[in-house]
Amino acid sequence: MVGKPATISLANQRFELHVFIMVAELKIVVVEDDRERVIAIVDALKEACLCEVVVIGDRSGLARQIAAHGPDIVLIDINNPTRDMLEELTLASGPLDRPVAMFVSGNSDGMAEAAVEAGVSAYVVDGLSPARIKPVMDTAIARFSMVRQIRNELAETRRALEERKVIDRAKGLLMKAKGIDEDAAYALLRKAAMDQGRRVPDIAEALVTAAGLLG
């Protein structure tokens, strides 16, 4: 880390060191309220580059809060509904003197596409060099896609569990109504699904719904 300017006594040296700090340290704002995620992202960013990271979790007056920090880069989950609040920052008449722009692909080898795919959106101060943006974005993209993958897997597992439950109930209904065993009940469901060109869980759900209405 770089020492504080106040430790140096000569005014002109202090000034030079101050300029050095401005160039070296990027100020990154991360908008995120999930604690675990915040820790993972902040650690990764600090490893990737010399930067100061500010986390904002509270969405009230978001644009104002961000402007107060004067960041070089703002990172936010693409699925965060409060993202539209950040669009105010891109207006030239906004509270920042340097407009912030969504990272545009022009000079970045498809980085914006990769970011959208990974689920992170970035707002970058105009004029910041691509060489300085790249490590930050690479890290953010990697972290966000990891989180996204975990979430997708979780959702997928949940859905599979739900479907299992419905299929079990449908099997139970068939076994009781027709006096058949479990394997026969499943075979019946599967045949109906194939005949109708639908998925087994959909057939099972229709059966459970119908039974609920009739019962």
Next chain:
Amino acid sequence: MKRVRISVAYMPLVDAAPLIVAQEMGFAQGEGIALDLIAAPSWSSVRDMLAFGRVDAAHMLSPVPLAMGLGLGGVTTQVSSVSNLSVNGNVIGVGRALEVKLRAAGYGFDFADPIAAADALIQVADGPITFGVPFPFSMHVELLRYWTDATGLSDRGITVRTVPPPLMAQTLAAGEVDAFCVGEPWGSVAVEADAGALILPCKAIWAFAPEKTLAVRTDWAETEPDLLGRLIRAVWKAGRWLSDPATHATASFLLSRKAYLDVPPELIDRALSGHMTISRRGDLRRVDRFVEFHEGAATFPWLSQGKWIAERLQRANGAASLSDTRIAQIVRPDLHRQHLAKTGCDLPGASAKVEGAILSPTPVATAHGEITLQPDCFFDGQIFDPAEESALKN
């Protein structure tokens, strides 16, 4: 027949109905396509998904493609408006604090007269009023500014702040904004949450305001003319289906599904049928054609509408103005007409009109006979003549 899939991003709003109906009622299938509808959490997300190729088409605020053309906001990919998805459909409302003051002052909540509403607000407001809107580039902002400027409400001090529609009710309740302008069903949701009351349909400000547009990347439109045609036709047919009042109940149920809007069908039906409940006390107001998907050539993307929006965006944000040629590259009545020609439907012969000049339903000449354009007046009687504006600039 194998159907080609087209991915379309949308925001969960009543005016996404033509896209949802096109997919659910088989209009897309009839054109040999299937729509992968992707709900987005924010308008910037819709824009980015379209700009960076995650989707091919989008339900979009009609000012956004023009704002992108003006270089406003973060992303400036070339995007074209090929159809209007909807006309009108927004409401202006106030939070509990202002509602109480307005009632005490004897305001009648007629939900019709913009001048009376502004006068009442001028009378009761102690200081500046903060309005929540969904996005900086939206008809919400334009109509709100138009109304407050023309009535003198702006002199009281107006702050406009971006609030995502699903958060509008709680932001109002928390007192972070005093009032709002939002698309349905979110105004009705705020009423049901007892966060405030509705004072105006935006239709009362401009009677025929282009609200949402069917937007595609300009390069996609050029490389996939056949798919574009199918998409425009499927969505147009869905709009025509929606224009029959008999379909409102079905459409409300479709839209209310968890995968789409996930709000009770009864709230969606209010906008579709124009039977609005404007306060928690249950005051009912009838608004004829509260949101329009078809009648009066609603889907037709008039160049004059685009020009009205572009000039306001440019003036408010200090951008360089868009030439008529540039506007015609963004707002595409030519593509709309070309791809609907096959359906034999009637479309206006002209591509621009004098906005604000139609005071009552008016038949106009078309290729096949005539269609009836609906009133498009501004509440203060202003006229916007696109030809005159161009002449002044040259």
